[in-house]
Amino acid sequence: MYPIENRSRGIMILDGLWDFMPDDGRADKEHWSSQFPKNCEKLYVPASYNDQREDRRYRADRMKVFYHKQVTIPRFYDGQRLVLRFDAVANDAAVYIDGMPVCSHKGGFLPFETEITGLVQPGEAFDLTVMADNTIDHKSFPVGNEEGTAFFGSDNAQVPAVREAKRWRGEINLPNFDFFNYCGINRHVRIYTTPKTYIDDITIVPLLETTPGRPDDPEKKTGVIRYQVDLKSTDPVIDPGEMPVLVELISREGQVLSSSSTPSGELVIENPVLWEPWPGDPYLYGLRVTCGEDEYTEEFGIRTVEVKDRQFLLNGKPFYFKGFGKHEDFYIRGRGVNELLNVKDISLLHWIGANSFRTSHYPYAEEMYRLCDREGIVIIDETPAVGIAAGGKADPYAIMPIKDYHKEILKDMIARDKNHPCVVMWSMGNEPDTENFPESAYDYWHELYEYTHHLDPQDRPVTLVCCQNDYTRDLITRTMDVVCLNRYYGWYNLSGDMEAACYAWNKELDFWEEQNKPVMVTEYGCDAIQGNHGVNGEMFTEEYQADYYRLLDEEFDKRAFMIGEQCWAFADFGTIQGVMRPDGNKKGVFTRERRPKLAAHFLKSRWENIPNYHYKS
Ligand code: GCB
Numbered sequence: 001m002y003p004i005e006n007r008s009r010g011i012m013i014l015d016g017l018w019d020f021m022p023d024d025g026r027a028d029k030e031h032w033s034s035q036f037p038k039n040c041e042k043l044y045v046p047a048s049y050n051d052q053r054e055d056r057r058y059r060a061d062r063m064k065v066f067y068h069k070q071v072t073i074p075r076f077y078d079g080q081r082l083v084l085r086f087d088a089v090a091n092d093a094a095v096y097i098d099g100m101p102v103c104s105h106k107g108g109f110l111p112f113e114t115e116i117t118g119l120v121q122p123g124e125a126f127d128l129t130v131m132a133d134n135t136i137d138h139k140s141f142p143v144g145n146e147e148g149t150a151f152f153g154s155d156n157a158q159v160p161a162v163r164e165a166k167r168w169r170g171e172i173n174l175p176n177f178d179f180f181n182y183c184g185i186n187r188h189v190r191i192y193t194t195p196k197t198y199i200d201d202i203t204i205v206p207l208l209e210t211t212p213g214r215p216d217d218p219e220k221k222t223g224v225i226r227y228q229v230d231l232k233s234t235d236p237v238i239d240p241g242e243m244p245v246l247v248e249l250i251s252r253e254g255q256v257l258s259s260s261s262t263p264s265g266e267l268v269i270e271n272p273v274l275w276e277p278w279p280g281d282p283y284l285y286g287l288r289v290t291c292g293e294d295e296y297t298e299e300f301g302i303r304t305v306e307v308k309d310r311q312f313l314l315n316g317k318p319f320y321f322k323g324f325g326k327h328e329d330f331y332i333r334g335r336g337v338n339e340l341l342n343v344k345d346i347s348l349l350h351w352i353g354a355n356s357f358r359t360s361h362y363p364y365a366e367e368m369y370r371l372c373d374r375e376g377i378v379i380i381d382e383t384p385a386v387g388i389a390a391g392g393k394a395d396p397y398a399i400m401p402i403k404d405y406h407k408e409i410l411k412d413m414i415a416r417d418k419n420h421p422c423v424v425m426w427s428m429g430n431e432p433d434t435e436n437f438p439e440s441a442y443d444y445w446h447e448l449y450e451y452t453h454h455l456d457p458q459d460r461p462v463t464l465v466c467c468q469n470d471y472t473r474d475l476i477t478r479t480m481d482v483v484c485l486n487r488y489y490g491w492y493n494l495s496g497d498m499e500a501a502c503y504a505w506n507k508e509l510d511f512w513e514e515q516n517k518p519v520m521v522t523e524y525g526c527d528a529i530q531g532n533h534g535v536n537g538e539m540f541t542e543e544y545q546a547d548y549y550r551l552l553d554e555e556f557d558k559r560a561f562m563i564g565e566q567c568w569a570f571a572d573f574g575t576i577q578g579v580m581r582p583d584g585n586k587k588g589v590f591t592r593e594r595r596p597k598l599a600a601h602f603l604k605s606r607w608e609n610i611p612n613y614h615y616k617s
Pocket of ligand 1 (some may be wrong): 179431
């Protein structure tokens with residue numbers, strides 16, 4: 001559960017300057033986990049380390065880095081259960097207290113925690129050391145490019161001197177994805193307290209029952225809140241199953257609407273206020289759980305999600321997705337949690353008339369989901385499974401040992417995000433190879449698809465975001481609840497020829513028209529360099545980008561089965577260096593500092609005239 005402060009729980013947030021040292025091979029020999037070098041640097045946490053100092057090593061190599069902080073927990077926390085929580089450390093982490101390993105974690109986008117009661121004494125200082133490893137390879141998510149081939153353009157591998165230089169350079173940490181591998185303690189580190197007998201988890205499933213009305217008796221809606229509270233105790237004489245519990249349903253105004261004294265059950269509310277995406281009212285209720293000395297209020301919304309008859313129904317009405325794929329990315333902080341930027345981004349989404357985004361290509365910091373719950377922004381929540389492809393030469397499902405890890409990530413992501421009303425669909429991953437080894441792809445993703453449905457208590461729709469490919473060979477995309485297409489007609493292919501791009505899109509859409517599925521475009525876009533202008537459809541100009549969206553959107557509007565458009569990308573963002581990436585990826589509709597490009601004004605005028613519901617009906 002997200003750490004909160006209230007009358008029974010406290011939080012120490014360990015943001016600020018930490019001691020920092022990249023490991024140059026000495027860490028093991030010199031026992032940095034217990035004796036941190038005195039000649040270290042200082043770095044800010046939470047933030048990626050890569051852009052904090054003018055040191056080339058920070059941006060390039062595969063490396064382990066060490067962080068250290070001396071911490072004292074206040075004496076008044078004595079007697080409480082103490083938990084050390086990392087919201088995310090990229091990519092892999094090992095944690096030590098006074099030199100003793102206390103936990104480790106694989107993957108850079110989900111939280112992990114460990115109880116430290118008894119290990120540390122309130123009132124006495126202890127050394128907290130964290131090792132973060134930025135390795136990306138065939139076992140990691142996102143996936144590393146072990147083949148060492150250029151991700152962008154050609155690497156002239158036929159030139160002997162280039163081949164030799166690559167051999168001389170040796171193994172490097174190349175991404176198999178298009179965003180910078182920003183690493184380190186990217187999200188908050190906290191020590192939080194709970195009483196010894198505590199609320200360990202809350203699961204909420206809001207259902208809506210409709211009683212058809214008669215002319216003299218209008219239709220009635222009943223909200224049924226199915227809930228499950230998990231209680232635990234570290235006190236050996238207490239059986240948490242025997243503890244009395246109080247579960248209360250609270251209105252936004254703070255009124256108790258109904259209550260129960262069982263740890264699982266249902267609460268009923270007549271004519272509930274539904275959670276509606278912006279500009280509707282994203283009304284939030286609270287489920288307040290009290291057990292012994294512990295208390296936790298989980299906010300939630302009453303809304304339903306369902307795919308039916310080629311439509312995506314939100315609260316029973318056909319919803320149209322307008323928005324973006326985006327990144328957690330900003331100057332200096334890298335992928336570090338940035339609540340100020342989140343507020344700005346949501347404000348820009350409102351300004352432009354968008355209602356949704358996809359957390360491409362990994363689960364975002366929890367603060368963003370909490371904000372979207374409040375601001376009525378709809379999220380497609382994606383795992384970090386990006387880059388499952390080996391250039392078509394090898395079957396990635398055979399050479400990458402990732403399936404069990406992928407399942408673990410789905411489990412952890414859904415456990416973390418299951419109660420958010422803003423999350424309406426799960427994306428199991430982005431752009432895997434589904435074309436070259438279609439049967440392997442089908443087996444792999446079908447198993448995960450079933451697993452994802454099984455994991456989600458709210459049973460939201462599940463998808464897999466598919467790469468531009470020979471869609472006739474792809475067997476799995478067409479079986480998803482919503483077909484999500486990333487397409488770059490008019491950019492990476494048919495470059496500069498928007499007429500041909502529209503023709504090609506229509507050819508492909510004829511294919512999808514035949515499949516009995518709702519379809520949305522989850523990526524389409526082109527690079528536009530801010531301030532670069534032209535009148536004759538020149539690529540990289542702001543005009544080309546605006547025309548690209550205008551022309552393609554006209555085509556999408558003709559297809560009733562298309563349930564949404566998400567542009568790539570919300571804002572320009574950092575990537576590795578490459579001949580196709582001048583200072584990063586420039587497909588943003590906003591610049592990296594969040595200034596609108598010309599296309600932003602076109603999209604604003606378009607989206608302000610597209611309602612959330614019934615656009616195509
Ligand atoms: C894609 C990827 C995205 C890239 C984008 C691009 O298909 O999903 O991560 O950034 O294309 O700009 O090439």
